[in-house]
Each structure stands twice: as structure tokens, then as C-alpha cells.
Amino acid sequence: MTAVTSTGDRQFSHRRRTKGPRRPRLALTVLLLGALYCLTPVAWVVIASSKTSRELFTTFSFAPGSGLLDNLAALGAYGGGQFWKWGLNSLLYAGLGAVLSTLVSAMAGYALAKFRFRGRQVLFSAILAGVLIPGIVLAVPQYLLLASVGLAGTHWSVLLPVIINPFGIFLCRVFAVASVPESTLEAARLDGAGELRIFTTIVLPMMMQGLVTVFLLQFVGIWNNFLLPFIMLSDQDKYPITLGLYTFLGKGAGDGDLYSLVITGSAVAVIPLIILVLVLQRFWRADLLAGGLKG
Amino acid sequence: MPATSSGRRPGLRAVATPWLFASPAIVLFTLFLIIPIGYAIYLSFRGFRVEGGGAFGRRVETFVGFDHYAAALGDPEYVAGLGRVLLYGAISIPSVLGLALLFALLLDTPRVRARGFSRTAIFLPYAVPGVIASLLWGFLYLPSTSPVTYLARQLGAGPLDFFGFPALYFSLANIALWSGVGFNMIIIFTSLRAIPTSVYEAARIDGATELQIALRIKIPLVAPALVLTGLFSVIGTLQLYSEPATLRPMTTTISSTWVPLMKIYQEAFTNDNLGGAAAASVVLAVGILAISLLLLRFFQRRTFGDHT
Numbered sequence: 240m241t242a243v244t245s246t247g248d249r250q251f252s253h254r255r256r257t258k259g260p261r262r263p264r265l266a267l268t269v270l271l272l273g274a275l276y277c278l279t280p281v282a283w284v285v286i287a288s289s290k291t292s293r294e295l296f297t298t299f300s301f302a303p304g305s306g307l308l309d310n311l312a313a314l315g316a317y318g319g320g321q322f323w324k325w326g327l328n329s330l331l332y333a334g335l336g337a338v339l340s341t342l343v344s345a346m347a348g349y350a351l352a353k354f355r356f357r358g359r360q361v362l363f364s365a366i367l368a369g370v371l372i373p374g375i376v377l378a379v380p381q382y383l384l385l386a387s388v389g390l391a392g393t394h395w396s397v398l399l400p401v402i403i404n405p406f407g408i409f410l411c412r413v414f415a416v417a418s419v420p421e422s423t424l425e426a427a428r429l430d431g432a433g434e435l436r437i438f439t440t441i442v443l444p445m446m447m448q449g450l451v452t453v454f455l456l457q458f459v460g461i462w463n464n465f466l467l468p469f470i471m472l473s474d475q476d477k478y479p480i481t482l483g484l485y486t487f488l489g490k491g492a493g494d495g496d497l498y499s500l501v502i503t504g505s506a507v508a509v510i511p512l513i514i515l516v517l518v519l520q521r522f523w524r525a526d527l528l529a530g531g532l533k534g
Numbered sequence: 535m536p537a538t539s540s541g542r543r544p545g546l547r548a549v550a551t552p553w554l555f556a557s558p559a560i561v562l563f564t565l566f567l568i569i570p571i572g573y574a575i576y577l578s579f580r581g582f583r584v585e586g587g588g589a590f591g592r593r594v595e596t597f598v599g600f601d602h603y604a605a606a607l608g609d610p611e612y613v614a615g616l617g618r619v620l621l622y623g624a625i626s627i628p629s630v631l632g633l634a635l636l637f638a639l640l641l642d643t644p645r646v647r648a649r650g651f652s653r654t655a656i657f658l659p660y661a662v663p664g665v666i667a668s669l670l671w672g673f674l675y676l677p678s679t680s681p682v683t684y685l686a687r688q689l690g691a692g693p694l695d696f697f698g699f700p701a702l703y704f705s706l707a708n709i710a711l712w713s714g715v716g717f718n719m720i721i722i723f724t725s726l727r728a729i730p731t732s733v734y735e736a737a738r739i740d741g742a743t744e745l746q747i748a749l750r751i752k753i754p755l756v757a758p759a760l761v762l763t764g765l766f767s768v769i770g771t772l773q774l775y776s777e778p779a780t781l782r783p784m785t786t787t788i789s790s791t792w793v794p795l796m797k798i799y800q801e802a803f804t805n806d807n808l809g810g811a812a813a814a815s816v817v818l819a820v821g822i823l824a825i826s827l828l829l830l831r832f833f834q835r836r837t838f839g840d841h842t
Contacts, residue, residue, distance in 0.1 A: 280674060380570035380571070402562055
């Protein structure tokens with residue numbers, strides 16, 4: 240892909256010289272400035288994580304330091320390995336939560352897209368309304384309700400509420416309409432295949448590209464979620480990484496040593512997620528999102 | 535209905551199948567959306583009143599009507615929080631969407647180099663959680679670690695205050711811009727790519743410049759994507775919480791009730807005033823819903839008016 244476009248650019252660049260070369264160069268400059276703006280804080284945190292707490296406050300921000308290994312060791316040792324526990328918790332909440340959420344959304348989206356049944360319109364309207372409902376009305380009553388059944392403060396309290404994702408259902412419906420042909424379903428039914436079998440062996444594979452998008456959106460959404468675990472959890476061992484780093488900073492307000500731990504922790508927390516997004520970017524179907532409103 | 539399942543057993547199975555597929559979603563939707571919303575509304579009308587009078591009066595939970603709503607809307611701190619969020623949104627939403635549109639249009643301009651790199655680099659902050667984004671920028675703002683302040687000092691200027699009165703709003707909006715511009719850019723860019731090139735081939739042959747094509751053809755055609763991104767920006771912005779909460783230890787400018795959500799959290803968990811917290815959440819949610827529906831109605835008429 241990239242190779243093709245770059246040779247294409249080169250062919251064009253001959254013509255460009257005759258046709259006013261200024262505009263694309265301006266566009267390039269603005270784009271590169273945008274890229275620089277977006278990469279700078281990430282570069283900063285990676286560099287800052289290599290500094291000892293003394294270097295952090297005395298040397299220039301973008302000068303690398305000499306304390307990377309010490310910082311990593313201190314981070315790992317903090318609270319008896321709490322930091323790594325937070326990372327695993329985040330992985331559990333975001334990974335399992337996003338898988339379950341995608342499956343539930345796929346089933347509901349398929350039902351809404353491919354079956355005509357009484358109550359379908361009501362159900363779909365409710366889902367659409369759910370997309371617009373701000374999470375804040377939910378947080379406090381969700382806590383109280385989960386507390387009343389003894390689930391507040393457990394892993395479940397952070398996992399269960401994120402499985403339902405109205406926007407995911409909405410996207411899955413759009414995608415099922417577009418990618419699952421009626422005739423295929425008819426043929427499978429004539430062959431005597433059960434509905435569950437049709438869903439798992441025919442519908443799910445056909446919807447896979449869209450499902451990856453829904454999964455990614457929900458994974459990043461859960462990983463970034465702050466308010467829900469903040470309200471639900473009190474035991475630090477169950478914290479996800481965002482909440483852990485937040486409490487770190489709160490403690491470190493007057494303490495330079497904790498600052499460098501927070502910075503190293505942020506760097507370590509950001510890198511795997513960036514790699515995930517870079518790797519999965521190719522499966523990302525943004526047209527699904529862009530087309531969403533027309534559906 | 536019988537048309538979909540041709541023949542053998544059209545009865546129960548055909549009727550039950552879609553409901554079975556939708557049932558996990560329906561159960562979870564009921565448990566984690568409908569019931570909490572109902573409960574929040576119920577709580578917002580309940581409260582404690584002292585009965586019996588004197589020192590031995592009992593606190594009894596009763597229906598208190600709109601007392602909590604009156605209290606929330608009469609609370610200067612809550613109303614100030616709403617104002618702060620609106621001011622923040624007025625700065626951050628136009629800059630996020632404007633820059634996202636600009637970058638998307640630039641990426642879609644023919645003959646531009648380094649497109650793949652720029653697109654990936656600008657999208658990258660999407661992967662950084664809001665709390666961590668706030669931490670990163672917080673350290674870039676903090677006088678003792680900020681490279682900007684460092685450079686300013688080298689040049690002989692005093693330290694820059696990123697947490698002062700108008701500056702704080704721009705500092706927060708900058709975090710939103712950094713985190714959000716790439717995601718919105720991708721959505722707008724994708725809907726630009728979906729436009730068949732034949733649409734503007736003709737304009738190009740007629741000698742229209744890329745700028746004219748962008749303004750007159752591309753922007754009107756991606757209006758639906760702009761409405762979608764705008765809607766999500768509004769919903770996200772008004773629920774501002776983790777960014778100011780994360781920056782709070784770094785500055786004294788951000789109070790413990792700086793935005794409505796912080797106030798709600800404090801009412802619920804520190805002051806044990808669940809009714810007040812519920813009423814304040816309902817007010818905020820209704821406000822967000824009203825603004826998003828207005829936006830949707832306004833733009834839908836303008837962008838889809840011809841088709842529907």
C-alpha cells in the first residue's frame with residue numbers, strides 16, 4: 240500500500256513543479272507539526288522515565304537521565320509488586336470485558352438487523368437512547384445497587400457494567416445489515432442448520448471485521464475508564480492501572496521520589512497500549528463509525 | 535414474520551430466536567441502565583426529614599419533592615461548576631473538531647507526503663488513557679519539570695503559569711485536544727475517503743483549487759460525520775472529571791468541587807447526601823441530553839433535510 244502511494248507521489252512531483260508546488264508542501268508542514276505535537280508528550284515521558292528523581296528537577300526535560308533501571312526496580316518493588324498487579328487487573332477488565340461486550344453486542348445487533356419481530360422498533364429506540372445517556376447518571380446508583388447485592392468492591396463491579404455497550408450494539412446492527420446476506424441465512428436454514436449454529440459458523444465470521452472495531456473501541460474505552468473503578472473499588476489490589484497511577488500522584492504531591500515513580504509507571508503503562516493500537520490499526524474499520532449516523 | 539423462516543416450524547422457534555439472541559443485551563441493559571436511572575430519579579426525590587421536633591426528633595426518610603433539585607440549582611458551587619464545564623467545552627470542542635477536520639482534509643489532499651506517518655502519529659494519543667494524558671501534560675505544565683518553563687528561564691523570562699485563571703481552561707482544553715483530535719480525524723478522514731472521486735474530478739477539471747474543493751464539496755459531504763463526532767464530543771466534555779481530578783494535586787486552582795461531577799461525587803460519598811447527588815446527576819444528564827438532541831435536530835435538518 241505505502242509503496243504504491245509513494246511511487247505515485249514521485250510521479251506526480253514532476254508535474255507539481257509546473258503546477259504551483261506550494262500547497263502540498265504547506266499541507267505536509269501542518270501535518271508534521273500535528274504529528275510532532277502528538278508525539279512530544281509520549282517522547283517526554285519515555286525520556287523522563289530514565290531520570291533519577293534529582294535529575295528530573297534539575298536537567299533539561301529532553302535530556303536522557305541515568306536512572307531507568309533503578310526506576311523500573313523501584314516501580315516493581317512498590318507496595319510488594321502492586322504496579323504489576325494493576326497492569327494485570329487492567330488487562331483482565333479491558334480484555335475480558337471487551338470480549339464479552341463484543342459478543343453480547345454482536346448477538347443483539349444480529350437480532351435487530353436480521354429478524355422482524357414485534358417489539359423490534361421499541362428495542363432499537365431504547366438502544367439508541369442508551370447511546371446518548373451520559374454515564375454519570377449511572378455511576379452512583381450502579382454503585383448503590385451493586386453494594387446492595389454485595390458486589391461493590393469486587394472485580395465483578397467493574398466488569399459487569401461495561402459489558403453492555405449500546406453504541407457497540409448499534410454498530411453491530413449496521414454491520415450485520417451490510418455484511419450478512421439474507422440468501423446465505425435462508426440457504427443455511429433450508430439445509431436444516433440450527434439458529435445458534437448459523438450464528439456461530441456463518442454470521443460471526445462474516446461480521447468479524449466490524450467486531451474487531453467494536454472490540455478495539457470497547458477495549459480502549461474500558462482501559463481508559465476512570466470513574467467506574469474509582470467509585471466501585473476500595474481495595475488497592477483490585478485497582479486498574481489508571482486508578483493506581485492516580486492514587487500514586489495523590490500521595491506524591493510533596494515527594495519527588497514518587498514523582499519519578501509516577502512518570503516511569505505512566506511510560507510503562509502507555510507503551511503496550513500504543514503497540515496494541517499500532518498492530519490492530521489495520522483491522523480498524525472507521526468507515527463503520529463514519530457511516531453510523533446514516534444507518 | 536413467517537416469511538423469514540420458510541416452512542417447517544414457523545411458530546415458537548421463529549418468534550423466540552431473535553429474543554434469545556437479544557436476551558443477554560436486554561438483561562444487562564435493564565440491570566445496568568434502566569434500573570440505575572430509575573433508582574437515581576427515585577433517590578432524587580427522597581431525603582431525610584426530622585420528625586417529632588426537639589432534640590429527640592427522628593430522622594425519617596420520606597418523599598421530599600423537588601427539594602434536592604432546588605438545593606442543587608441554588609448551590610453556587612454546583613452552578614459555578616456547570617459554568618466552568620461550559621467554558622471548557624466552548625474552548626475544547628471547536629478546537630478538537632476544527633483541527634480534526636483540518637488534518638483529515640490535509641490527509642485527503644492529493645500528492646501530500648508522509649501521510650501514513652502523520653495519520654498514525656496523530657492517532658496515537660487515542661491509546662493513552664485520560665488519566666495518563668493528564669499526568670503527562672501536568673508534568674509538562676508543572677514549573678519544576680516543564681520544558682517550556684525551563685526554556686523561558688534560560689531566556690530570562692519568569693516561570694509560566696499554566697494553572698492560572700484563563701490559562702487553566704486552555705491547559706485542560708489542550709489535554710482534550712491532544713487526546714481527541716486523532717480519533718475524530720480518523721472518522722472524518724474515513725468518510726472523506728468514502729466520497730467517490732468522480733464527485734470532484736469534474737470540479738478539478740474546471741480549474742477549482744484544492745481549497746475550493748475542500749470548502750465547497752468535501753466539507754458539506756462529510757457533515758454527517760462532523761455531527762457524529764460533535765455529538766460524542768459534547769457528551770464526553772460535559773462529563774469532565776478525570777482530567778481536573780488528576781491535575782488537582784499539582785495546583786491549588788482546582789478546588790475539590792471544580793466540575794459538577796466532582797461535586798456529585800463529594801455529595802454522594804463524603805457528605806452522604808445521596809438524594810442531593812442523584813438530583814445533581816439528573817440535572818446534568820438532562821442538560822447533556824437536551825443539548826445533544828438539539829444539536830442532532832438542528833444539524834439533521836440541515837444535513838439530511840434534502841433526503842428525508
